[in-house]
Amino acid sequence: MNLQAAQDHLQATGFYLLDDQDATGQDRLQVLDRNWLVVRQTPAAGKRVTTDTLITLHAKKIGE
Template identity: 55%
Template sequence: MNLQAAQNLIQDAGVFFSRSEDASGAGRMQVNDSNWIVVDQTPAVGMPIEEGDAVLSVVKLSEPNNC
């Protein structure tokens, strides 16, 4: 799922602050969220979260990923 869709789901659950990080380790900023795909997340799917708990690891759509 792209980063924007993931953030929308988190907000639909009532949490309005999540974070994203470049999974490549290059530290790139996610300027256009729809151009990034989520490849991992913390905490795991189904775990309860509060503001700022969700961290989405992402790569650009055109990059190799295991999803």
């Protein structure tokens, strides 16, 4: 899922404490969220957490 769609989905389900990180370790900023693909998240997808939990989306540019 692209980063923008993931953020939209999480916000629609009540999660607003969101962070995004460059999954390649290059520490780049995600300027156009639609150009980034989420490759993992913390806490892991499917884990039950409260909506006040910080969700970190790790993404890399599409095509990398």
